[in-house]
Amino acid sequence: MLNEFKEFALRGNVMDMAVGIIIGAAFSTIVRSLVDDIIMPPIGVVTGGVDFSSIFIALNGQHYDSLAAARQAGAPTMNIGLFINNVITFVIVAFVLFMAIKAMNQLRRKQEEDPASEPPPSREVELLTEIRDALVKRG
Numbered sequence: 001m002l003n004e005f006k007e008f009a010l011r012g013n014v015m016d017m018a019v020g021i022i023i024g025a026a027f028s029t030i031v032r033s034l035v036d037d038i039i040m041p042p043i044g045v046v047t048g049g050v051d052f053s054s055i056f057i058a059l060n061g062q063h064y065d066s067l068a069a070a071r072q073a074g075a076p077t078m079n080i081g082l083f084i085n086n087v088i089t090f091v092i093v094a095f096v097l098f099m100a101i102k103a104m105n106q107l108r109r110k111q112e113e114d115p116a117s118e119p120p121p122s123r124e125v126e127l128l129t130e131i132r133d134a135l136v137k138r139g
Contacts, residue, residue, distance in 0.1 A: 028093070035089045055081030 008014065036053070044050050056067045057078040064070035070077050121129070 027096075028089075031089050031092050031096075035085055035092065039088065040085065052081035052084045055079075055084070 040052055044052065054067050056070065057080065058064055058070050059076040059078060062073075062075060064073065064075060067077065067079065067081075
């Protein structure tokens with residue numbers, strides 16, 4: 001059983017998947033920073049200073065000045081702003097993946113359209129073709 005697991009774990013697909021997960025985790029951090037630090041502040045300015053990450057509803061009916069205060073009090077909250085941030089993050093990741101897959105598909109199509117050119121026929125094949133054509137004309 002140990003040998004089977006070793007064979008499975010060292011197979012190329014598993015290693016590729018592991019690399020993809022690690023790169024995906026790093027990419028997720030970059031996208032989260034893009035959303036939280038670059039995209040959301042201008043949106044907050046346009047919407048009159050609204051910080052989406054602090055939009056929440058306390059489900060116990062009490063008022064809290066911030067989401068941190070509600071969490072500290074142990075109040076159940078519906079975090080609408082955090083959900084909006086996560087949706088924006090998802091849209092960005094989906095768009096980037098779409099663009100990457102689109103680029104790979106274009107490269108694949110280009111390779112399929114430009115098959116490797118066949119070598120020219122040998123001199124013997126050219127002579128045999130000429131003989132065949134001459135016999136067809138006589139015939």
